Amino acid sequence: MMCTAKKCGIRFQPPAIILIYDGEVKGKSRQRIMPVRNFSKFSDCNRAAEQLKNNPRHKSYLEQVSLRQLEKLFCFLRGYLQGQSLTETMEQIQQERTIDPEEDLNKLDDKELAKRKSIMDELFEKNQKKKDDPNFVYDIEVEFPEDEQLQSCGWDTESADEF
Amino acid sequence: MARDRAKACELDQEKYDADENVKIICLGDSAVGKSKLMERFLMDGFQPQQLSTYALTLYKHTATVDGRTVLVDFWDTAGQERFQSMHASYYHKAHACIMVFDVQRKVTYKNLSTWYTELREFRPEIPCIVVANKIDADVKVTQKSFNFAKKFSLPLYFVSAADGTNVVKLFNDAIRLAVSYKHNSRDFMDEVLQELENFELEQKEDDGPGQGQQEGTKSLAAS
Numbered sequence: 001m002m003c004t005a006k007k008c009g010i011r012f013q014p015p016a017i018i019l020i021y022d023g024e025v026k027g028k029s030r031q032r033i034m035p036v037r038n039f040s041k042f043s044d045c046n047r048a049a050e051q052l053k054n055n056p057r058h059k060s061y062l063e064q065v066s067l068r069q070l071e072k073l074f075c076f077l078r079g080y081l082q083g084q085s086l087t088e089t090m091e092q093i094q095q096e097r098t099i100d101p102e103e104d105l106n107k108l109d110d111k112e113l114a115k116r117k118s119i120m121d122e123l124f125e126k127n128q129k130k131k132d133d134p135n136f137v138y139d140i141e142v143e144f145p146e147d148e149q150l151q152s153c154g155w156d157t158e159s160a161d162e163f
Numbered sequence: 164m165a166r167d168r169a170k171a172c173e174l175d176q177e178k179y180d181a182d183e184n185v186k187i188i189c190l191g192d193s194a195v196g197k198s199k200l201m202e203r204f205l206m207d208g209f210q211p212q213q214l215s216t217y218a219l220t221l222y223k224h225t226a227t228v229d230g231r232t233v234l235v236d237f238w239d240t241a242g243q244e245r246f247q248s249m250h251a252s253y254y255h256k257a258h259a260c261i262m263v264f265d266v267q268r269k270v271t272y273k274n275l276s277t278w279y280t281e282l283r284e285f286r287p288e289i290p291c292i293v294v295a296n297k298i299d300a301d302v303k304v305t306q307k308s309f310n311f312a313k314k315f316s317l318p319l320y321f322v323s324a325a326d327g328t329n330v331v332k333l334f335n336d337a338i339r340l341a342v343s344y345k346h347n348s349r350d351f352m353d354e355v356l357q358e359l360e361n362f363e364l365e366q367k368e369d370d371g372p373g374q375g376q377q378e379g380t381k382s383l384a385a386s
């Protein structure tokens with residue numbers, strides 16, 4: 001089935017994920033309502049997103065919608081169920097998706113570490129030059145001459161014997 | 164399945180004494196991008212061996228240095244603290260070290276000193292390259308000075324596993340350094356270590372200079 005996703009959002013009451021897409025007939029937008037069941041304010045948004053994405057009835061429609069976006073929609077729903085304002089939920093999502101630069105990731109368990117890495121993946125994938133890109137170059141050498149380094153990185157301690 | 168195959172030759176470190184073999188270790192904190200760098204360098208041409216018990220991924224690579232074929236084993240290690248006890252085996256017989264930090268996270272830069280101290284405890288003389296990864300995230304860092312590298316007179320490479328900047332150069336240079344280290348190793352400690360390995364453990368208690376002895380024992384415990 002050919003389906004071009006245009007918009008994907010969430011309805012709180014009754015809870016449903018709603019997809020606006022272009023179907024086989026060109027220029028005609030359609031709407032698909034996917035009810036959300038068994039979701040409470042304690043639910044795991046990531047799991048809910050995965051389940052929906054793998055749902056045999058919705059799967060083909062959601063191919064172009066990223067897991068990340070679905071997860072975000074479920075987070076909005078959860079925030080609503082917890083009685084949070086939209087702004088509060090938005091801030092929370094933002095915070096959960098940023099890396100705390102001070103945090104020592106060496107101490108995390110596998111699951112938490114994987115979470116941090118998936119946040120990092122967003123920028124990684126955005127900046128990644130892939131092998132199948134037409135202008136991909138395997139060996140890219142760029143020189144960064146030392147005399148251009150005017151500034152200290154700011155991470156070195158003042159005292160001379162510490163770096 | 165892959166693990167079974169790995170078991171058979173698991174951590175056979177004898178081969179690193181053979182002329183054409185070199186071992187290069189990749190160190191640094193969790194999530195600095197060690198594995199991504201490896202993957203970028205080797206592209207599809209790699210079949211890594213996952214040794215999960217050692218928190219280690221082994222990448223085999225064949226290179227040509229000055230017309231000679233070199234078999235390179237890259238040891239991609241895990242930064243997580245709970246694998247601390249594996250570190251001795253990482254360092255054992257390594258010929259070069261790639262030490263990575265993340266330009267977006269100060270802690271990973273600060274921790275270089277811990278990694279470096281440990282490295283030098285086991286391998287006092289092997290070449291070491293300091294790598295500032297993820298410069299795609301903020302290219303301005305390439306105009307800044309990082310004193311850690313200067314302080315220990317180590318080369319510093321600005322790279323990005325994402326867009327590929329200087330990745331191939333980094334690994335090729337590391338291979339070259341490893342090969343030349345191996346061939347003109349002036350490392351007294353390493354020579355002592357090799358000597359000691361020919362002895363039985365008890366004998367070692369009596370002979371040899373104190374420092375080398377310590378090192379020998381440490382590495383033997385690891386293998």
Ligand SMILES: Nc1nc2c(ncn2[C@@H]2O[C@H](COP(=O)(O)OP(=O)(O)OP(=O)(O)O)[C@@H](O)[C@H]2O)c(=O)[nH]1
Pocket residue numbers: 113117118119120121122123124125127191192193194195196197198199200240241242243296297298299300322323324325326
């Ligand atoms: N923007 C950007 N992100 C990167 C780059 N390299 C790695 N990353 C991100 O950093 C995350 C961690 O990279 P890994 O290669 O898994 O880190 P590692 O050093 O192998 O970590 P451990 O194996 O846990 O010690 C990846 O998931 C990427 O999203 C890079 O060059 N640029």
Ligand SMILES: [Mg+2]
Pocket residue numbers: 197198199239240241
């Ligand atoms: Mg890794």
